[in-house]
Amino acid sequence: NAGVMQNPRHLVRRRGQEARLRCSPMKGHSHVYWYRQLPEEGLKFMVYLQKENIIDESGMPKERFSAEFPKEGPSILRIQQVVRGDSAAYFCASSPVEASTDTQYFGPGTRLTVL
């Protein structure tokens, strides 16, 4: 059973471009969470999704950021018109049931650099 997969591992974009980050949860996991880790800071919750539904997006900026978890395929975190402040490590985690009391499994992260 492969772990949580994220790709790409490193992504470089120029200001104004779009960034697409992919997350494939562990097999059998239908709950996906996205987090952002800015340099020298702790992780921050962004969004929680179940298959085809956004459960909680209270941590995600209202503009330029969107997330989806389609019925088939990986979860996608999309950042439009990137700015330098978007440079960070973006982690995805998955769990088999809602993570209120269950273990989350994290992916290796995608490191986004905006030039």
Add this chain to the structure above:
Amino acid sequence: KNQVEQSPQSLIILEGKNCTLQCNYTVSPFSNLRWYKQDTGRGPVSLTIMTFSENTKSNGRYTATLDADTKQSSLHITASQLSDSASYICVVSEGSGGSYIPTFGRGTSLIVHP
């Protein structure tokens, strides 16, 4: 505002020694508290999860404690190994009835020297 404060910010110990990391939180309503280990350049790995009714949880050489009255938790590492060098993150989740809104501490950076 929900906050999780960890101390110390960094810690250097010799291999074989024990250490204790601290976590204070102001998250309310409390749902659960987790400790994670994060190696450099990797995603966090879960060590322990504790709910309100639990005051201690062990995972091998790692033992976490929780005092819900004082809103403090500690992570004790016994007989440290070089591979314990990592960042240890305390995460407290808010909510009840299954809601999951986590607040992360900044972590304690632990370095174990031979």
